[in-house]
Amino acid sequence: QAQLQESGPGLVRPSETLSLTCTVSGGSISTSFCGWIRQPPGKTLEWMGYIHYSDSPIYNPSLNGRVTISSDTSKNQFHLRMTAVTAADTAMYYCVKGEGWLVDYWGQGALVTVSS
Amino acid sequence: EIVLTQSPGTLSLSPGERATLSCRASQTVSVNYLAWYQQTPGQTPRLLIYDASIRATGIPDRFSGRGSGTDFTLTITRLEPEDFAVYYCQQYAHSPITFGQGTRLEIK
Numbered sequence: 001q002a003q004l005q006e007s008g009p010g011l012v013r014p015s016e017t018l019s020l021t022c023t024v025s026g027g028s029i030s031t032s033f034c035g036w037i038r039q040p041p042g043k044t045l046e047w048m049g050y051i052h053y054s055d056s057p058i059y060n061p062s063l064n065g066r067v068t069i070s071s072d073t074s075k076n077q078f079h080l081r082m083t084a085v086t087a088a089d090t091a092m093y094y095c096v097k098g099e100g101w102l103v104d105y106w107g108q109g110a111l112v113t114v115s116s
Numbered sequence: 117e118i119v120l121t122q123s124p125g126t127l128s129l130s131p132g133e134r135a136t137l138s139c140r141a142s143q144t145v146s147v148n149y150l151a152w153y154q155q156t157p158g159q160t161p162r163l164l165i166y167d168a169s170i171r172a173t174g175i176p177d178r179f180s181g182r183g184s185g186t187d188f189t190l191t192i193t194r195l196e197p198e199d200f201a202v203y204y205c206q207q208y209a210h211s212p213i214t215f216g217q218g219t220r221l222e223i224k
Contacts, residue, residue: 045204045215047212060212060213101209101213102151102163102166
């Protein structure tokens with residue numbers, strides 16, 4: 001049973017870069033789809049992208065190229081980086097993992113607020 | 117992008133009643149890769165149904181999913197107090213993966 005834990009700053013200034021890390025225990029990320037889903041307060045869920053060891057990362061086009069997802073298999077971690085944030089990026093950010101595109105495991109979520 | 121439209125936006129029912137939630141896709145969802153999630157305030161979404169009709173591990177049999185192509189339904193028979201929550205459908209067949217806007221199931 002894998003467990004995922006997000007970490008990173010809870011407050012980011014507008015126009016700066018949001019960076020989060022997901023640490024996975026109890027299961028290797030090496031052969032999994034790992035990615036991020038976010039949820040603004042009171043709104044629905046938005047898939048941001050996936051990374052998989054055998055392929056290039058795929059991203060949601062709605063994020064306009066601002067997102068990079070990378071992984072460090074030696075640490076069993078993967079990362080989210082989103083540039084040029086605005087208040088609209090304020091959300092709960094969940095890291096997720098699955099054997100396919102269906103999510104098998106969710107992190108608890110990290111609330112990130114964009115504010116000066 | 118496949119747009120998922122859920123209806124109704126809010127459903128008001130009493131415990132013991134039957135709930136029927138709809139999810140309509142703007143295009144065919146291949147292989148019926150359609151999931152349903154339940155979310156209560158402050159909690160992570162909980163997977164209920166995947167592949168349109170398969171209950172996830174530990175999900176009570178009062179939850180059932182059906183449908184194919186563009187029309188999908190989640191049915192909850194005999195509502196329990198803990199079932200009042202927000203429900204989301206998700207398609208994971210096509211990139212970008214998309215979610216519906218949610219149906220809020222509230223106590224009448």
